[in-house]
Amino acid sequence: MDTLLVVGGSGFIGRAICRFAVREGHDVRSVSRGGRPETDAPWADEVSWTSADLFRPDAWRGRLDGVDAVVHSVGVISESVTAGVTFERVNGDSAIITALEAERAGVDTFVFCSSSVKPPGVRNAYLTAKRRAETAIADLDLDNVTIRPGPVYGPDQPHFPTAVNTLLRFVASVDPLAERLGESRPLHVDTVARAAYRAALDPGESLLDVNDVRTLGR
Secondary structure: OOEEEEEOOOOHHHHHHHHHHHHOOOEEEEEEOOOOOOOOOHHHHHEEEEEOOOOOHHHOHHHHOOOOEEEEOOOOOOOEHHHOEOHHHHHHHHHHHHHHHHHHOOOOEEEEEOOOOOOOOOOOHHHHHHHHHHHHHOOOOOEEEEEOOOOEEOOOOOOOOHHHHHHHHHHHHOHHHHHHHHHHOOEEHHHHHHHHHHHHHOOOOOOOOOOEEEEEOO
């Protein structure tokens, strides 16, 4: 049984990753600012939740002990500079810090949930920060997989208005339209989460159900 740490496990994609991993009988841990999400779903009782500031790794570094794989699923699409919430910091720096800590702890695999495109109306800095993180972690001494999904939709999507979430679901359901969008096509949260989970277990596996790029170290 592999031990999996989901950084951002209380978030939209992170919750789905945790759910898949619990269902398959893995030891699942989560580190996020929010700690345990507000859900009564039985799978949540099987996750070891930790509330911590990712930018203070001394507060959560111990959660890496005995971990086989780490998935980083933290990201924002809006900024609050006064609160320290910026694309560079959250979408970029947090991934780099997490990957460095994973390498230091001897973790076998690191999966970074990046993105193929920036959301509509969002500054280019959203994607620039993710690309910078991809480059920074590419040569670390662990198996490193970066997945680049398009816009992610699904129940309780916190980042998009309901109308946008509904539109993305519609686009994804129309095959000719979705295929025309290529790597920018919308994907259901379960598709993305399943791909991240499978990559954590087997970084060499072909991820046929999500656009991905992979940078394999070690």
